[in-house]
Amino acid sequence: MAVGLLSHIRFLLSVTQSNLILRRYFVVNGFDGALTMMGLILGFLVSKPADLEVIINVCLGAAIALGMSGISSAYISESAERRHALGKLEGAMISDLQESTHGQAARLAPLLVALVNGLAPLVFSLLILVPLWLTSLGVMLPLPPLYGAILVALVLVFFLGVFLGRIADISWLRSGLQTLLVAVVTAALIYLFTGH
Amino acid sequence: MVFVKRLVLDVLKPHQPNALEFSRVIAEVGADYRVRLTVLEVDEKTETLQITVEASAIDFDAVQSAVTSMGGSLHSIDEVEVQNETDSG
Numbered sequence: 001m002a003v004g005l006l007s008h009i010r011f012l013l014s015v016t017q018s019n020l021i022l023r024r025y026f027v028v029n030g031f032d033g034a035l036t037m038m039g040l041i042l043g044f045l046v047s048k049p050a051d052l053e054v055i056i057n058v059c060l061g062a063a064i065a066l067g068m069s070g071i072s073s074a075y076i077s078e079s080a081e082r083r084h085a086l087g088k089l090e091g092a093m094i095s096d097l098q099e100s101t102h103g104q105a106a107r108l109a110p111l112l113v114a115l116v117n118g119l120a121p122l123v124f125s126l127l128i129l130v131p132l133w134l135t136s137l138g139v140m141l142p143l144p145p146l147y148g149a150i151l152v153a154l155v156l157v158f159f160l161g162v163f164l165g166r167i168a169d170i171s172w173l174r175s176g177l178q179t180l181l182v183a184v185v186t187a188a189l190i191y192l193f194t195g196h
Numbered sequence: 197m198v199f200v201k202r203l204v205l206d207v208l209k210p211h212q213p214n215a216l217e218f219s220r221v222i223a224e225v226g227a228d229y230r231v232r233l234t235v236l237e238v239d240e241k242t243e244t245l246q247i248t249v250e251a252s253a254i255d256f257d258a259v260q261s262a263v264t265s266m267g268g269s270l271h272s273i274d275e276v277e278v279q280n281e282t283d284s285g
Binding site (some may be wrong): 011014015016017088089092093094095097099100101102 | 208210213217240241242249264265266267269277
């Protein structure tokens with residue numbers, strides 16, 4: 001039954017060609033989440049030492065806001081786009097398509113796109129915060145927690161590049177290093193503009 | 197009893213689902229359904245198709261429902277083949 005539901009969802013996504021949009025939103029917003037968290041943590045690193053609980057709360061607040069922003073903005077814009085596209089198709093077909101797969105897809109696609117758009121930055125952010133949580137729970141890590149979080153962010157950014165490389169069928173290493181370079185440039189800019 | 201053995205339909209459909217998925221969904225209406233789909237014309241947002249359905253007993257309403265569920269619109273029934281299989285004995 002779950003397989004049937006999944007294949008029906010895949011079919012509906014293919015009708016609206018939303019599967020490509022989902023992949024794009026996953027990468028774009030996952031990247032957004034990872035770089036935002038890295039920026040926040042670098043900001044804490046170059047500032048006066050702050051309490052770990054404060055750092056976690058600030059980063060978690062930003063992660064939740066990124067998630068909510070991703071969900072709401074994608075849902076509103078994607079709903080409008082889908083309604084517009086369905087209206088044009090109904091005009092071309094001279095028939096009501098609300099009950100057809102196109103109507104179902106026009107209602108489902110904005111929900112899925114919104115979920116991916118919101119969950120990608122949230123999940124990436126939460127993964128980056130893991131070293132901070134582990135340290136706050138008393139787990140000893142080989143790196144200080146802020147450096148550990150930055151390392152996780154760099155690894156995630158690298159894997160997003162690898163994922164893009166596989167989609168584009170180009171060298172995964174080159175693609176991973178490209179996205180990693182963006183993260184390194186971002187870190188350099190943060191150091192530059194915060195006076196260090 | 198009279199059974200519909202063959203139907204040739206003139207159908208207008210959006211570009212998606214594509215011809216393969218469209219004919220597959222129609223063929224799923226019955227176990228022995230055989231579907232031949234020919235794209236006659238392609239416009240900016242729509243395609244005009246000729247769909248031939250063959251089976252031992254075609255359920256026309258189910259075929260029409262499959263077409264409309266995928267956003268298609270049945271324009272006309274261009275050919276029909278029916279057979280009376282009433283047992284004369």
